[in-house]
Amino acid sequence: MTAHSPTSLTSPPAIETVGLTKVYGSGNTEVVALRDVSMTIERGEVVALLGPSGSGKSTLLSAIGLINPPTRGEIRIDGQVVMNGSRALVDVQRFRREKLGFVFQKSNLIPFLTALENVLVALAIAGREGRSARRRAMDLLASLGIADRARNLPSALSGGQQQRVAIARALANRPSLLLADEPTAALDSKLGRQVMELFRDVGHENRAGVLVVTHDQRALDVFDRSLRLEDGVLSEHAGSGATTLTSTHST
Amino acid sequence: MNLAVRDVRYNIGRFLLTAVGLGLLLMIVMGMGGIYAGIVADATLLVDQVESDLWIVQRDTRGPFAELSRLPSSVEDRARAVPGVADARRFVTHTIQRNHRGKPLRMTIVGLAWPGDRGAWLPITAGRSLAQGHYEIVADQTLGLAVGDRLKLGKDEYRVVGIVNNMLSSGGDGIAFMTVSDAQAVQFDAVGEATRLERAARRNRAGQDDLGLVQPGLLERASRPASAIPALGPPMVSAVLVTLKPGVDADEVRATMEGWADATVYTSDEQRELLLRGPVDRARRQIGLFRVLLVAISAIIMSLILYTMTLDKLHDIALLKLMGARDRMILGLVMQEAFLLGAIAYVLAYFIGERLFPFFPRRVIVTGDMLIWLAIAVAVICIIGSSLGIWKAMRIQPNEVLS
Known part of the structure; x- marks a missing residue:
């Protein structure tokens, strides 16, 4: 792990949730996916989120990503309250393009765009086009070691290269928070570890909070700390070194 | 960044084949109008x-x-x-x-x-x-x-x-x-x-x-x-x-x-009018109805093509939405492809027709007014045709990417 110190004292956390609860259905069919989840991820902090299938990891990720609003609780991004319960207090689309970056299990690259264009499209969505945007995209691809594949379509890239392009795209707009949903599930363990290390490095270098949902416990040493979600309840993962997590829920 | 052009470039074979099909259909619409104009011109030629x-x-x-x-x-x-x-x-x-x-x-x-x-x-x-x-x-x-x-x-x-x-x-x-x-x-x-x-x-x-x-x-x-x-x-x-x-x-x-x-x-003038109201009138109404049917068929086919093209991209559209893309970017993607398809089909219809119509047994006269009328019809078809795809694209939720 590279030397790193979260920047909580100088800037607001990348993400902060307070009493986040998500309930699906009602009555007999009611399912509580998240129970009073409170957590903080500082800028530059790289956090793993573990948990069995159905524990609520993806629900938490989509709530933080402003995709699937919570039933109760509050979400603050960069110190600004963006969700209060299911009510959005900001322009969600604008917040997603300016503050958040997403990486998925599959790279989800747009098949008709080249690697470079896949990064450029994120910049175009944020209103950045032209030479500076191109330079930024090329710099990102170069920093991830795939500048030579910039003009290739996704179909001509290996799984690892595709995932690197996806990371470059997620970082294009210098997001406060990078959310990754099992980004190494489709990769072999060696490549998976490389990608995890990449997350750690880009999180630290770009001062972005990084939350990575993963099943792979072998790469946990890469992260600053690990959280565990089970039956919608968030807790500090055993063996996790850091203690910046604020978990308010007790069972 | 023009996503429509890049998508077309990626699917160029399928896109061009679709445009050729539509172009032939539009050529028939154009030809129907031309045949009617030819009938009127032939019928009134001697009198004039x-x-x-x-x-x-x-x-x-x-x-x-x-x-x-x-x-x-x-x-x-x-x-x-x-x-x-x-x-x-x-x-x-x-x-x-x-x-x-x-x-x-x-x-x-x-x-x-x-x-x-x-x-x-x-x-x-x-x-x-x-x-x-x-x-x-x-x-x-x-x-x-x-x-x-x-x-x-x-x-x-x-x-x-x-x-x-x-x-x-x-x-x-x-x-x-x-x-x-x-x-x-x-x-x-x-x-x-x-x-x-x-x-x-x-x-x-x-x-x-x-x-x-x-x-x-x-x-x-x-x-x-x-x-x-x-x-x-x-x-x-x-x-x-x-x-x-x-x-x-x-x-x-x-x-x-x-x-x-x-x-x-x-x-x-009366002799001319008698001609147009007599034997030519029935042909005019028949061809007119046929043209309306062909335009409706073109609109339906184009709607289906554009809808299918949009369906193929739903995952990408959901991803763009997840990345915070504005609605106008999604709208532009679907609409631009529709207009590009319509424009290519229109140009193909014109050039194929120009070479094919002289071989028709009856005279086919394609006038400037007719070309303008058809261009407007194609534009309307593009708008109507893409509306179904736009409706689908606008309804797609960003979380579809996660599924």
Whole structure:
């Protein structure tokens, strides 16, 4: 792990949730996916989120990503309250393009765009086009070691290269928070570890909070700390070194 | 960044194939309009070209283009005697089909009032107009005849002396121009045996009549050719065309002629209108309905194509939304592809049509107005066609990416 110190004292956390609860259905069919989840991820902090299938990891990720609003609780991004319960207090689309970056299990690259264009499209969505945007995209691809594949379509890239392009795209707009949903599930363990290390490095270098949902416990040493979600309840993962997590829920 | 162009570039084969299919469909829509314009132009061509002020036709008929019209040729002389008339000429038209070089040759014959009318007004592209009173033809190029070709019609052989362009009847048949007397000879041609039988029957009828019995000279005359018997008169004509002197009131002349028991008079505009409301009107309505159907079919097909193209991209659209893309970016992607498809199909329709329409059996006239109309129709189809895809794209949620 590279030397790193979260920047909580100088800037607001990348993400902060307070009493986040998500309930699906009602009555007999009611399912509580998240129970009073409170957590903080500082800028530059790289956090793993573990948990069995159905524990609520993806629900938490989509709530933080402003995709699937919570039933109760509050979400603050960069110190600004963006969700209060299911009510959005900001322009969600604008917040997603300016503050958040997403990486998925599959790279989800747009098949008709080249690697470079896949990064450029994120910049175009944020209103950045032209030479500076191109330079930024090329710099990102170069920093991830795939500048030579910039003009290739996704179909001509290996799984690892595709995932690197996806990371470059997620970082294009210098997001406060990078959310990754099992980004190494489709990769072999060696490549998976490389990608995890990449997350750690880009999180630290770009001062972005990084939350990575993963099943792979072998790469946990890469992260600053690990959280565990089970039956919608968030807790500090055993063996996790850091203690910046604020978990308010007790069972 | 133009996503539509990049998506098209990625799926260029499928996109072009779709555009070609749509282009062919639009070409048919364009062709339908062109065929209608061709029918109208062909139908009114003669009326417009012969430049007569009044058409005298058989009483209570709508003239030779709409139905059979037979008029005594003496009407020509009667018309000349009416004050205000500068000129009157006989007009004969009928359609025949003969074998020529082993193939059926269908043509509309129009008789020119020789020697006053030698066809100088015809748009001759090769050869010349008529130079003698018999056995010469000026033929439309669609008949496939060349200057110098000889054609056997009835008992006589006619020589093609000139070729004209786009001189077609309302039925789409090429016109062959000859003198009125030649046209009548072709029209009333009968084989020798039939002529001999007719003369024998005439003599027999005269022989049974008191007049024939007391005047043997009549019996002798009855055996002669019809043209030699004054009582039978010359053959009928289809119409008589009247040109008025400058400044003469056409209604006044017309009122005089309408007093004749055997004639009805139309102005050129009325004759033209009768043509358009008669045989052409049904074709117009039929083609109009067919065009509406084709436009509707094009719109449905285009909607389905655009909807399918959008469905193929739903995951990418959800991803763009997840990344915070504005609605107008998604809208632009779908709409631009729709307009690109429409524009390529339109251009293809135009160029394919331009090369294909000359081979159509009927004249296809594509006018500027028609092209503008079709461009507007394609634009409307693009908007309607893409609306289903846009509706689907707008409904897709960003979390679809996670599923």
